[in-house]
Amino acid sequence: MYYLSEDLFFPPVHLAHSSGIVGFGGDLSPERLQLxxxxxxxxxxxxxxxxxxxSPNPRMVLFLDELIISKSMRNVLNRKLFRVTFNQNFREIISNCQNVKRDGQNGTWITNDMIEAYCKLNELGIAKSVEVWQDDELVGGLYGVDLGHIFCGESMFSLVSNASKVAFIALVNQLKNENYKLLDCQVYNSHLESLGCREIERDEFMNILRNHF
Known part of the structure; x- marks a missing residue:
């Protein structure tokens, strides 16, 4: 296990523990988060x-052409029940992701320090959000880190049924239009799998991350 100092350094991901842990410590500065x-x-x-x-192995990702939109979800989209915006209310999105109740979880991993750190990344144009509105009320959304060829999804929330799926689908469509390689979803969950996400080997993910020109 690596214990990070103030130096901007991470060990190579192939040295990560079998759990996926690369190391502990350091800080949440914009420079370290970007690295x-x-x-x-x-x-x-x-x-x-x-x-x-x-840096987990395997890694959960979505290859953008593999997005699954169910028949019921297509009906929701066709009814135009929601309005979607991009990167308009980042702090409100990440705050809702922190506060929303999740099945099987007592709390959240989004600490107040994390909120401030990612808001700084948002000010730098690196962290971005998707907002979903219903009757001018924010009802869902997501946020993540934009690497220019990969979007690293961090968290999403819904206050009404299907709102987070609408955000996810809108993001994927935008990424496809801008020729991104994939959407990084980090670790497996069944909800992501239902949308077309799948696990790949970390080495494959790292090759895509490094070879983006």
Missing amino acids: AYNSGIFPWFEDGEPITWW
């Missing part, structure tokens, strides 16, 4: 724990 994401690494920890850096 982390460009190195295939992201922070994930709970309040009161040391900053923990991860």
Whole structure:
């Protein structure tokens, strides 16, 4: 296990523990976060724990052409029940992701320090959000880190049924239009799988991350 100092450094991801943990410590400065994401690494920890850096193997991703939109979801989209905006209310999106209740979880990994760190990334144009509105009320959305060829999704929320799916689909369509390689979803969950995401080997993910020209 690596314990990071103030130096801007991460060990190579192939040295990660079998759990996916790359190391502990360091800080959440914009410079370190940018280095982390460009190195295939992201922070994930709970309040009161040391900053923990991860690069899981396998990695959950969506190849954009593999997006699955169910018949019922197509009906929702065709009815135009929601309005979608991009990068208009980043702080409100990440705050809702922190506060929304999730099945099987007692709390959230999005600490107040994480919110401030990602809001700084948003000010730099690196972290971005998708907002979903219903009758001018924010009802869902997501945020993540934009690497220019890969979008690293961090978290999403819904206050009404299907709102987060609408955000996800809108993001994928935008990424396809801008010729992104894939959407990084980090770790497996069944909801993401239902949308077409799948696990790939970390080496394959790292090759895509590094070879983007």
